[in-house]
Amino acid sequence: xxxxxxxxxxxxxxxxxxxxxxxxxxxxxxxxxxxxxxxxxxxxxxxxxxxxxxxxxxxxxxxxxxxxxxxxxxxxxxxxxxxxxxxxxxxxxxxxxxxxxxxxxxxxxxxxxxxxxxxxxxxxxxxxxxxxxxxxxxxxxxxxxxxxxxxxxxxxxxxxxxxxxxxxxxxxxxxxxxxxxxxxxxxxxxxxxxxxxxxxxxxxxxxxxxxxxxxxxxxxxxxxxxxxxxxx
Amino acid sequence: xxxxxxxxxxxxxxxxxxxxxxxxxxxxxxxxxxxxxxxxxxxxxxxxxxxxxxxxxxxxxxxxxxxxxxxxxxxxxxxxx
Numbered sequence: 001x002x003x004x005x006x007x008x009x010x011x012x013x014x015x016x017x018x019x020x021x022x023x024x025x026x027x028x029x030x031x032x033x034x035x036x037x038x039x040x041x042x043x044x045x046x047x048x049x050x051x052x053x054x055x056x057x058x059x060x061x062x063x064x065x066x067x068x069x070x071x072x073x074x075x076x077x078x079x080x081x082x083x084x085x086x087x088x089x090x091x092x093x094x095x096x097x098x099x100x101x102x103x104x105x106x107x108x109x110x111x112x113x114x115x116x117x118x119x120x121x122x123x124x125x126x127x128x129x130x131x132x133x134x135x136x137x138x139x140x141x142x143x144x145x146x147x148x149x150x151x152x153x154x155x156x157x158x159x160x161x162x163x164x165x166x167x168x169x170x171x172x173x174x175x176x177x178x179x180x181x182x183x184x185x186x187x188x189x190x191x192x193x194x195x196x197x198x199x200x201x202x203x204x205x206x207x208x209x210x211x212x213x214x215x216x217x218x219x220x221x222x223x224x225x226x227x228x229x230x231x232x
Numbered sequence: 233x234x235x236x237x238x239x240x241x242x243x244x245x246x247x248x249x250x251x252x253x254x255x256x257x258x259x260x261x262x263x264x265x266x267x268x269x270x271x272x273x274x275x276x277x278x279x280x281x282x283x284x285x286x287x288x289x290x291x292x293x294x295x296x297x298x299x300x301x302x303x304x305x306x307x308x309x310x311x312x313x
Contacts (some may be wrong), residue, residue, distance in 0.1 A: 024248070062297070062298070063300055067298065098302075099300065105302060106300050108241075108245070109248045109249055111246065112248075113248050113249070113252050150248070152245055152302065152303055153302065154244075154302070178249070218307070
């Protein structure tokens with residue numbers, strides 16, 4: 001499987017603001033058929049990857065992602081993930097997936113209380129056959145832009161994350177106080193991915209790096225391993 | 233029926249907002265501060281009776297929506313009117 005013709009669905013909530021960038025990453029950068037799915041829709045249609053983009057869904061009221069988690073479309077995303085479908089949450093999308101219980105842990109206010117917006121060096125962990133330093137290189141550079149990216153999980157949860165190699169990325173220089181420098185995780189089954197850094201802001205020539213393209217490919221290659229050979 | 237739901241950061245979870253408020257209190261000369269934690273008060277006005285079934289529903293929404301059990305605790309008060 002080369003992965004040609006993989007279909008991508010990008011969710012849109014009121015307050016999403018990285019949806020168009022995510023669309024451009026998959027539709028433009030990777031050249032895959034990509035479409036938007038509105039939060040009030042109840043079905044995802046035919047898709048090989050659901051992207052939950054960044055932004056401030058529902059104004060981040062109550063907690064980041066807390067309201068979006070109960071959107072009609074999230075019931076379909078839950079069922080899709082339960083069937084083993086690929087889901088990728090970025091920034092606010094990561095927060096939504098944690099709130100929905102599709103990913104372990106939670107994201108709280110940055111330790112500095114500041115909104116941090118900068119390009120971060122990220123250490124790639126050996127997590128899956130497609131998401132590891134051999135595929136992505138030991139360190140990649142991707143921008144962050146968030147006020148609540150401070151990853152938290154209890155000790156038992158942290159131990160499970162480490163034992164199952166569920167940590168995808170760690171900050172080289174921790175910008176937000178995240179536990180164990182965690183910048184991104186996957187679920188135990190390996191079909192749901194989430195990260196605070198923005199790969200869709202590291203894809204074009206005018207971006208600070210193009211490492212986001214490889215990250216998007218690594219997520220897709222979970223289901224379509226041929227994608228890696230194609231681009232190697 | 234009025235219900236006050238209090239949502240607070242778990243004791244063992246870092247509370248950056250509480251820490252910042254604590255620093256501000258110290259800078260105002262507030263004496264002998266040991267800690268400051270910041271949570272939320274959610275005021276509900278509900279046209280239902282206070283039954284066991286209602287309490288079960290209230291606990292469910294407190295767990296699922298009003299608080300995130302990974303990082304927060306909740307409790308509620310139903311003031312006698």
